[in-house]
Amino acid sequence: MNWRRVLITGAAAAVAMTPAGAVGAHAAAPRPAPNCLVTKCVALSFDDGPSRYTPQLLGTLEARHAVATFFLIGPHALAYRQDVLREYRDGDAIGDHTVHHPDLTKISSARVSYEINTAAQQIASITGHRPTMLRPPYGAWNARVRSLAGKAGLSVIMWNVDPQDWKYHNTPLIERRVLAAVRPGAIIEMHDTYATTPPAIPQILTTLKARGYSLVTLPQLFAKTGGMKPGVVYHHGP
Numbered sequence: 001m002n003w004r005r006v007l008i009t010g011a012a013a014a015v016a017m018t019p020a021g022a023v024g025a026h027a028a029a030p031r032p033a034p035n036c037l038v039t040k041c042v043a044l045s046f047d048d049g050p051s052r053y054t055p056q057l058l059g060t061l062e063a064r065h066a067v068a069t070f071f072l073i074g075p076h077a078l079a080y081r082q083d084v085l086r087e088y089r090d091g092d093a094i095g096d097h098t099v100h101h102p103d104l105t106k107i108s109s110a111r112v113s114y115e116i117n118t119a120a121q122q123i124a125s126i127t128g129h130r131p132t133m134l135r136p137p138y139g140a141w142n143a144r145v146r147s148l149a150g151k152a153g154l155s156v157i158m159w160n161v162d163p164q165d166w167k168y169h170n171t172p173l174i175e176r177r178v179l180a181a182v183r184p185g186a187i188i189e190m191h192d193t194y195a196t197t198p199p200a201i202p203q204i205l206t207t208l209k210a211r212g213y214s215l216v217t218l219p220q221l222f223a224k225t226g227g228m229k230p231g232v233v234y235h236h237g238p
């Protein structure tokens with residue numbers, strides 16, 4: 001399946017459904033997604049947003065024709081719906097990061113299902129599309145969480161590069177930590193909820209491009225290896 005074509009078709013539909021939202025009319029550049037089996041790919045992912053810092057990040061991604069994946073907290077999505085629509089129309093991928101950001105391994109199964117399904121519905125109420133990816137808060141999952149995610153139609157997306165931008169509010173350090181750890185197929189985890197993270201992205205993109213990497217969304221990263229399946233945990237791509 002040509003994921004990029006699906007995204008563009010979906011984005012056009014979303015625009016048609018929401019005539020009030022002129023934000024992000026910039027729209028997805030119709031560029032084919034790379035084949036990550038033959039190209040060095042890397043996926044940037046951003047959790048916990050949107051926030052007041054998200055527009056700066058989206059401006060950088062748009063200017064560089066780069067895409068990313070955003071794991072949204074449902075109420076934050078509702079509070080910043082124009083940013084969510086802008087992500088969607090830019091061709092970024094959007095996943096579920098729950099309603100209240102709990103450790104899903106420490107709450108009842110009924111609560112887990114509530115957290116992930118409610119956030120999925122909140123996101124779908126904006127984009128028109130229910131997410132198919134879950135990033136568990138704190139990266140905390142177990143067999144039960146994985147199974148409940150699968151029942152909700154979600155794959156579980158972890159990461160293998162973590163600059164700990166939540167701990168180090170230091171833009172040059174975030175750049176160095178990402179660039180020291182990146183490798184082909186990497187899933188990088190950051191947050192668009194700290195002022196110090198979006199300013200790190202221009203240098204990260206410049207260096208990754210110089211090293212021959214292609215920036216992809218999570219679905220693009222797995223497009224040539226059978227896609228992502230509900231209830232399966234992914235830490236990195238090919």
Ligand code: NI
Pocket residue numbers: 047048097101137138
């Ligand atoms: Ni989080």
